[in-house]
Amino acid sequence: MSEQNQQTEAANEAGQKPNTIEDAKWQRDVIEKLAFSALTEQKTARRWSTLFKSLTFAYLLVLLLMALGVFNDGKKTFDTHTALIDISGVIEAGGEVNADAVMNSLHDAYDSKGTKGIILRINSPGGSPVQAGIINDEIKRQRKLHPNIPVYAVVEDICASGGYYIAAAADKIYVDKASIVGSIGVLMDGYGFTEAMKKVGVERRLMTAGENKAMLDPFSPVNPKHQELAQAMLNEVHEQFKTVVREGRGTRLKETPEVFSGLFWSGEQSIKLGLADALGSADYVAREVIKQEEIVDFTYQEDFASRIAKRIGASVSATLGEVIARQLISSGEVKLR
Known part of the structure; x- marks a missing residue:
C-alpha cells in the first residue's frame, strides 16, 4: 500500500x-x-x-x-467715487495694454453716474504709436464730452515714450519723485545677418514685385534709399509725438533741445521741466485732488474663458518657427520705446 x-x-x-x-x-x-x-x-x-x-x-x-454676464463684475459701488484705470505694460494691439481695452475702461468709467474724476495709473515703457495715439485721441474726446469730470495721469515706476504719449492727454500728471518719465522719441530696431551668412556660406535668393518690397530685409545689405525712407517716416512720427506733448502740456512745458531727444528723467526733474505737474500717488489724487477717497477700479479685464482660450491657443500655435518668424517680422516695427 x-x-x-x-x-x-x-x-x-x-x-x-x-x-x-x-x-x-x-x-x-x-x-x-x-x-x-x-x-x-x-x-x-x-x-x-x-x-x-x-x-x-x-x-x-x-x-x-x-x-452671459450673470455674475457681478466685483466692483464695489458707491454714490460718488474716483474711477481708476490701470495702464500697465507694453502698449500694443492685442497686448497687455491696447486701445480697445483702455477705451472700454474709459466708457465704463464715464457711464458710471457716481464718477467724479478719473485716474489713469500708468506704468508703461511705451509701445505702439498707433495704439497710444488712439488712446490719446479718445481721452481728449471724452474730456470735451464730460468737462466736469477731470482726468489725471498718475505715474508709478515708469511713464516713457508711448506711456507718456497717453499721459499727455490728461488734465494733470502726478509722479513719484523716483519715477522714470520722458523718452519722447521713436525707434525702429532690427538685425542684419549678411556677414553671418557670408561666413556660413548662405546665399540670399529674394524675388519681389515692387522695387521697395524688400525694404529693411535683415538678410540683405542696407539700401541707402530705404534707410532714408525709414528715417523720414520716423521723423514724421516723432513730429506727431512732439505735437501731442506740446498740445497736452501747453505753457507748462519748458522746452529745451533735450526734451524731445529721447532722454528720460526722474519724476522730480520732470516736474521742473514741465513734463509733470506735482508729486502724488493714486490714493493722494483721489483723496486730496478729486476729493473722492473711494476708488472703483474700471480697468478692463478679460473674462476667465477668454484668458483660458488665449493661453491654450498660444500653447498650441507658438512653435519655434513661428516665434522666429514673428521676431523677424516685428524687427521693422515702429515703436515709441
Whole structure:
C-alpha cells in the first residue's frame, strides 16, 4: 500500500474528512471575496465617475454664466467715487495694454453716474504709436464730452515714450519723485545677418514685385534709399509725438533741445521741466485732488474663458518657427520705446 493511501485510511479511521472537502470550501471563500472586492471597486469607480461628471458640468455652467454676464463684475459701488484705470505694460494691439481695452475702461468709467474724476495709473515703457495715439485721441474726446469730470495721469515706476504719449492727454500728471518719465522719441530696431551668412556660406535668393518690397530685409545689405525712407517716416512720427506733448502740456512745458531727444528723467526733474505737474500717488489724487477717497477700479479685464482660450491657443500655435518668424517680422516695427 502506498504512503498516500495509508494517510487517507489513517484520517478516515480518526474520523476526519478528506482534504478535498476543505479545499473546496477554501476555494469558495476565495471566489466570494474576489467577487465582493470586484463589486466594491465597481461601485467606487461609479462614484468617482459621477463626481467628475458633476464637477465638469458645474465648471461649464460657471463659464456659461460668466459669458452671459450673470455674475457681478466685483466692483464695489458707491454714490460718488474716483474711477481708476490701470495702464500697465507694453502698449500694443492685442497686448497687455491696447486701445480697445483702455477705451472700454474709459466708457465704463464715464457711464458710471457716481464718477467724479478719473485716474489713469500708468506704468508703461511705451509701445505702439498707433495704439497710444488712439488712446490719446479718445481721452481728449471724452474730456470735451464730460468737462466736469477731470482726468489725471498718475505715474508709478515708469511713464516713457508711448506711456507718456497717453499721459499727455490728461488734465494733470502726478509722479513719484523716483519715477522714470520722458523718452519722447521713436525707434525702429532690427538685425542684419549678411556677414553671418557670408561666413556660413548662405546665399540670399529674394524675388519681389515692387522695387521697395524688400525694404529693411535683415538678410540683405542696407539700401541707402530705404534707410532714408525709414528715417523720414520716423521723423514724421516723432513730429506727431512732439505735437501731442506740446498740445497736452501747453505753457507748462519748458522746452529745451533735450526734451524731445529721447532722454528720460526722474519724476522730480520732470516736474521742473514741465513734463509733470506735482508729486502724488493714486490714493493722494483721489483723496486730496478729486476729493473722492473711494476708488472703483474700471480697468478692463478679460473674462476667465477668454484668458483660458488665449493661453491654450498660444500653447498650441507658438512653435519655434513661428516665434522666429514673428521676431523677424516685428524687427521693422515702429515703436515709441
